[in-house]
Amino acid sequence: MAIEFKVLKQCKRTGARIGELKTPHGVIKTPVFMPVGTQATVKTMTPEELKDMGTGIILGNTYHLYMRPGHELIMRAGGLHNFMNWDRSILTDSGGFQVFSLGNLREIKEEGVHFRSHIDGSRHFISPEKAVEIQNALGSDIMMAFDECPPYPCHYDYAKDSMALTTRWAERCLKAHKNTKTQALFGIIQGSVYRDLRRESARQITSLGFPGYAVGGLSVVEPKDIMYSMLEETVPLIPYQKPRYLMGVGSPDALIEGVIRGIDMFDCVLQTRIARNGTVMTSRGRLVVRNAAYAEDFSPLDPECDCYTCKNYSRAYIRHLFKANEILGLRLATHHNLYFTLRLMDKIREAIERDFLPELRDEFFIKYGYQMKNMQH
Amino acid sequence: MAIEFKVLKQCKRTGARIGELKTPHGVIKTPVFMPVGTQATVKTMTPEELKDMGTGIILGNTYHLYMRPGHELIMRAGGLHNFMNWDRSILTDSGGFQVFSLGNLREIKEEGVHFRSHIDGSRHFISPEKAVEIQNALGSDIMMAFDECPPYPCHYDYAKDSMALTTRWAERCLKAHKNTKTQALFGIIQGSVYRDLRRESARQITSLGFPGYAVGGLSVVEPKDIMYSMLEETVPLIPYQKPRYLMGVGSPDALIEGVIRGIDMFDCVLQTRIARNGTVMTSRGRLVVRNAAYAEDFSPLDPECDCYTCKNYSRAYIRHLFKANEILGLRLATHHNLYFTLRLMDKIREAIERDFLPELRDEFFIKYGYQMKNMQH
Numbered sequence: 001m002a003i004e005f006k007v008l009k010q011c012k013r014t015g016a017r018i019g020e021l022k023t024p025h026g027v028i029k030t031p032v033f034m035p036v037g038t039q040a041t042v043k044t045m046t047p048e049e050l051k052d053m054g055t056g057i058i059l060g061n062t063y064h065l066y067m068r069p070g071h072e073l074i075m076r077a078g079g080l081h082n083f084m085n086w087d088r089s090i091l092t093d094s095g096g097f098q099v100f101s102l103g104n105l106r107e108i109k110e111e112g113v114h115f116r117s118h119i120d121g122s123r124h125f126i127s128p129e130k131a132v133e134i135q136n137a138l139g140s141d142i143m144m145a146f147d148e149c150p151p152y153p154c155h156y157d158y159a160k161d162s163m164a165l166t167t168r169w170a171e172r173c174l175k176a177h178k179n180t181k182t183q184a185l186f187g188i189i190q191g192s193v194y195r196d197l198r199r200e201s202a203r204q205i206t207s208l209g210f211p212g213y214a215v216g217g218l219s220v221v222e223p224k225d226i227m228y229s230m231l232e233e234t235v236p237l238i239p240y241q242k243p244r245y246l247m248g249v250g251s252p253d254a255l256i257e258g259v260i261r262g263i264d265m266f267d268c269v270l271q272t273r274i275a276r277n278g279t280v281m282t283s284r285g286r287l288v289v290r291n292a293a294y295a296e297d298f299s300p301l302d303p304e305c306d307c308y309t310c311k312n313y314s315r316a317y318i319r320h321l322f323k324a325n326e327i328l329g330l331r332l333a334t335h336h337n338l339y340f341t342l343r344l345m346d347k348i349r350e351a352i353e354r355d356f357l358p359e360l361r362d363e364f365f366i367k368y369g370y371q372m373k374n375m376q377h
Numbered sequence: 378m379a380i381e382f383k384v385l386k387q388c389k390r391t392g393a394r395i396g397e398l399k400t401p402h403g404v405i406k407t408p409v410f411m412p413v414g415t416q417a418t419v420k421t422m423t424p425e426e427l428k429d430m431g432t433g434i435i436l437g438n439t440y441h442l443y444m445r446p447g448h449e450l451i452m453r454a455g456g457l458h459n460f461m462n463w464d465r466s467i468l469t470d471s472g473g474f475q476v477f478s479l480g481n482l483r484e485i486k487e488e489g490v491h492f493r494s495h496i497d498g499s500r501h502f503i504s505p506e507k508a509v510e511i512q513n514a515l516g517s518d519i520m521m522a523f524d525e526c527p528p529y530p531c532h533y534d535y536a537k538d539s540m541a542l543t544t545r546w547a548e549r550c551l552k553a554h555k556n557t558k559t560q561a562l563f564g565i566i567q568g569s570v571y572r573d574l575r576r577e578s579a580r581q582i583t584s585l586g587f588p589g590y591a592v593g594g595l596s597v598v599e600p601k602d603i604m605y606s607m608l609e610e611t612v613p614l615i616p617y618q619k620p621r622y623l624m625g626v627g628s629p630d631a632l633i634e635g636v637i638r639g640i641d642m643f644d645c646v647l648q649t650r651i652a653r654n655g656t657v658m659t660s661r662g663r664l665v666v667r668n669a670a671y672a673e674d675f676s677p678l679d680p681e682c683d684c685y686t687c688k689n690y691s692r693a694y695i696r697h698l699f700k701a702n703e704i705l706g707l708r709l710a711t712h713h714n715l716y717f718t719l720r721l722m723d724k725i726r727e728a729i730e731r732d733f734l735p736e737l738r739d740e741f742f743i744k745y746g747y748q749m750k751n752m753q754h
Contacts, residue, residue, distance in 0.1 A: 039701040040694070046705065047689075069672070069697040077675055077693060085689045295446070298454055312424075312462045316454060317417070320446040324416040327704055328423065 002141065002184040003211055005030075005243045005264075011352045015235065015262035018352045021057075021243055023141035024182050025081065025089040028056040030243065030264040031352075033250060033345045034091060035338055036272065039064050040074070040084040043272045044327070044334045047086045053307070053339045054346075057089035057141070059267045062134050063098035066126070067117055071137040079139030091267070092140035094131045094173075094188075097216070097248065100149040108148060110165070128172035132185070136178050144214060144247075145173040147188040152220045159192035166190045167204040174208060186212040186245060193226050195233045202237035212243040215263075219248025227254070231261040238262075252281060252344055256361050259348050271341050275333035278322040281340045287315075289333065294319045307339035308332075379518065379561040380588055382407075382620045382641075388729045392612065392639035395729045398434075398620055400466040400518035401559050402458065405433040407620065407641040408729075410627060410722045411468060412715050413649065416441050417451070417461040420649045421704070421711045424463045430684070430716045431723075434466035434518070436644045439511050440475035443503075444494055448514040456516030468644070469517035471508045471550075471565075474593070474625065477526040485525060487542070505549035509562070513555050521591060521624075522550040524565040529597045536569035543567045544581040551585060563589040563622060570603050572610045579614035589620040592640075596625025604631070608638040615639075629658060629721055633738050636725050648718050652710035655699040658717045664692075666710065671696045684716035685709075 004022040011017060019030040035042045035050060038061045042050055050058065060080055065071060077083040080090055099106050099113045106115035112127030126134075131146035147166040150159050170187050177185045187210035191197030206213060215234050218227045231246070238244050243264045249255075250268020258266060271281070278290030282302035287294075289301060300310035301318065309318070309332040321329030344364075351360035381399040388394060396407040412419045412427060415438045419427055427435065437457055442448060454460040457467055476483050476490045483492035489504030503511075508523035524543040527536050547564050554562045564587035568574030583590060592611055595604045608623070615621050620641045626632075627645020635643060648658070655667030659679035664671075666678060677687035678695065686695070686709040698706030721741075728737035 039697075039703055041698060041703045041705045044704045044708075046708070064701075068701055069693070073673060073693065076673065077691065083691075083694055085694075296450060296453065314454065314460075316446070316450065317460055317462075320416075320460075321418060324441075324445055326416055326418045327421045327707060328418045330704060331421075331423070331708075 001211060002180065002182050003243075005212065005241065007241060009353060011357055012355060014260040014357055016259045016348075016352050016357050017262065017264070018349050019243070019264055021264070023057070023089040023184070025087060025141055026056055028089060029349060031255075031259045031345060031348055032057060032265055033255065033341050034059045034265065034267040036061075036267055036269045037084070037086075038269070039068070040080060042338075043276065044331045045338070047084070049335065050338070051088065053335075054342050055088065055338070057091060058086065060090055060092045060138065060140060061095070061098060062092050062131060062138070063095035063126075065092075065138060066095065066134050067119055067124075071134040075137040075139070081139060089142070090138075090140040091142040092135050092138055092144065093247070094135070094144040094146040095126055096131070096144075096147040096188075097149045099126060100151075108165075110168075112146075128169040129176040132173050132176040132178075136183065139179075140183060142212065143177070143183050143185045145170045145185060145187050145210070147190055147216055149217050149220065150190065150192050152192065152217075152222065154192045156194055156197075159194055159197055163191045163197050163201045166201065167208075170205055170208055174210070184211045186210055186214050186243075188214045188216040188247070189234055189238075190217050191230075191234075192217060193221060193230060195229070198230050198234045199237060202234050206238060210242070212245065213238045214245040214247050216247045218246065219268075224254060224257070228257055228261060231258065231263065235262040250341065252341065253365065255341070255344060256348060256364060259352075260357065260361065271337040272334050275337045276330050278319075278329070278333065280333050281337050289315050289318050290322045291319070301333075301336050302340065305336065305340060305343075307336050309336040309339075378588060379557065379559050380620075382589065382618065384618060386730060388734055389732060391637040391734055393636045393725075393729045393734050394639065394641070395726050396620070396641055398641070400434070400561070402464060402466040402518055403433055405466060406726060408632075408636045408722060408725055409434060409642050410632065410718050411436045411642065411644040413438075413644055413646045414461070414463075415646070416445070417457060419715075420653065421708045422715070424461070426712065427715070428465065430712075431719050432465065432715070434468060435463065437467055437469045437515065437517060438472070438475060439469045439508060439515070440472035440503075442469075442515060443472065443511050444496055444501075448511040452514040452516070458516060466519070467515075467517040468519040468642075469512050469515055469521065470624070471512070471521040471523040472503055473508070473521075473524045473565075474526045476503060477528075485542075487545075489523075505546040506553040509550050509553040509555075513560065516556075517560060519589065520554070520560050520562045522547045522562060522564050522587070524567055524593055526594050526597065527567065527569050529569065529594075529599065531569045533571055533574075536571055536574055540568045540574050540578045543578065544585075547582055547585055551587070561588045563587055563591050563620075565591045565593040565624070566611055566615075567594050568607075568611075569594060570598060570607060572606070575607050575611045576614060579611045583615060587619070589622065590615045591622040591624050593624045595623065596645075601631060601634070605634055605638060608635065608640065612639040627718065629718065630742065632718070632721060633725060633741060636729075637734065637738065648714040649711050652714045653707050655696075655706070655710065657710050658714050666692050666695050667699045668696075678710075678713050679717065682713065682717060682720075684713050686713040686716075
């Protein structure tokens with residue numbers, strides 16, 4: 001087996017658990033947040049900076065890497081780890097979500113998806129077999145099955161057919177997967193926002209016997225209470241001893257709520273994306289450091305944070321960097337948001353360990369007045 | 378005195394010398410290359426990265442900092458060092474060159490320069506007194522007198538009047554300078570490409586008794602042989618025990634040639650600017666890593682370089698980052714170019730110390746086939 005997963009402790013008052021996920025590139029404490037390195041780089045960051053803040057696993061995007069620089073080039077470079085100088089774990093998605101996001105540029109058929117490149121308009125085809133072939137070439141520690149991610153909102157009938165297609169594709173992915181000794185392939189549960197479809201998808205996908213399971217299609221769902229309901233419906237049907245991954249979700253509130261519902265793994269572009277717009281996460285909610293209000297504010301982004309950015313730079317300086325279009329501003333804000341999120345995961349694991357996760361949740365949401373409504377997931 | 382300068386050794390075969398420049402923020406070995414931090418940041422880099430590669434002094438641009446975020450804000454932040462988290466030395470230019478570069482947006486008069494902001498078109502006025510006031514607020518270790526930098530080419534009569542104006546402005550700067558104990562004010566020698574004007578300017582400016590002298594207006598001169606002639610004319614007239622700074626010049630070949638002609642200090646945006654266009658300096662000349670030729674080249678940018686970039690990343694990866702518009706590409710290329718240049722300065726100082734500077738020059742230009750013709754200065 002490419003990975004080993006152990007649940008170390010189950011929270012008595014919620015569905016949360018702490019665990020250890022062992023891959024060929026290291027041991028990861030769960031619940032874990034995985035920074036996203038779409039194009040073989042976590043935007044603005046070096047691998048050393050990510051490791052210094054405790055990152056154990058990052059995500060790479062199969063669609064993007066297939067399009068540019070190409071999976072065969074990365075294979076010749078010795079795989080994605082070697083290509084990007086990252087010696088810890090990598091999870092690659094299947095490309096399903098990105099291809100789904102192409103909208104009119106793609107056509108979904110039983111055999112796979114025909115689409116046009118977002119870069120040059122060239123024609124491409126990704127099937128379950130192709131998605132596995134690409135990920136085998138990339139050499140990620142954890143691969144994802146090729147799924148159809150339905151839009152939101154989505155009619156019941158479409159969602160049902162889509163869910164069934166995702167199951168048939170999942171079987172084809174399992175058959176196509178070559179490197180089972182060094183790469184673990186996870187299945188993805190779909191079913192849109194329909195409880196019965198989510199349950200049925202969970203039953204079908206888990207019956208195929210993957211080493212780990214993801215809940216997909218919820219990062220496109222706008223209301224978070226729907227996402228949480230779907231998790232409550234789905235997670236209990238996933239084998240207890242397998243890692244559970246909530247795809248594309250990672251706002252601070254959703255991390256806590258997801259963990260409470262039994263999720264072990266998260267990824268999200270939110271941290272790095274809002275950073276590049278001059279918005280940072282703090283213990284008192286979001287702060288738009290670009291705003292004129294911070295022009296002469298010589299305090300750190302978050303007075304409770306001990307990251308490199310907060311130890312060395314003021315809001316006024318970081319605002320200046322953004323106003324002047326200086327790259328260091330993007331670096332400092334990105335660094336802070338990732339550090340903030342990884343420290344939140346530390347706190348969550350500690351809270352599970354010491355049985356105060358509900359109190360951590362309350363403190364985080366109430367005492368610190370986190371602006372939940374304003375956060376995307 | 379804010380600074381102390383000692384010539385430690387004079388090259389027997391050229392005008393080169395090694396020295397030590399002591400400022401309130403440290404001791405700098407000369408000849409020195411100063412990375413440019415135009416807007417209170419050396420583009421893409423953290424202060425720690427600059428220090429790790431041995432940077433002892435950086436340059437800040439008075440015009441840019443005056444426009445944004447404003448020198449008074451920086452003063453309230455505790456000065457430029459504190460604002461940008463840089464605890465080593467800073468030299469600020471006077472804004473003269475930037476204002477000169479505004480072209481039609483500025484009008485030069487005896488009292489100073491009236492101009493419009495390149496950001497919002499607002500009207501401004503910088504006089505010698507104002508340039509000193511701004512630099513006093515910034516708190517740089519070395520300040521530059523406000524000069525007129527004439528265009529190239531330039532008629533003799535214009536150059537002569539301009540040179541005389543620069544002298545009158547230099548006197549006014551000396552009178553206006555408040556913090557002589559913590560900030561050293563350097564004079565600037567002008568005179569375009571006219572030998573007699575350069576000599577006259579050197580005599581006039583040095584007669585005013587500055588703690589250091591710059592040769593200005595040569596980074597706008599296209600043919601390098603003209604620049605070298607002007608240095609040969611000017612440098613011998615600068616008091617031997619004072620530091621000599623060639624403004625805005627810093628291509629590898631010009632660094633060597635400038636040192637040979639007695640220059641102690643250099644600054645240039647070339648290193649960081651070409652890096653952001655995907656061009657790097659190597660021991661075998663320039664390399665445009667964006668080029669398709671490097672798509673599958675898994676060797677480092679410069680096989681002879683031991684910088685962070687060259688130790689960890691391939692040309693193929695860096696090219697991918699540039700093609701994908703990833704910020705890490707700009708970081709890695711900038712890091713390499715600055716490291717390459719600082720190591721070249723190390724080699725130059727060692728060559729002076731051990732009396733083989735002419736041999737270093739020949740080796741650098743001939744053996745390595747440096748593409749001098751293609752380098753800007």
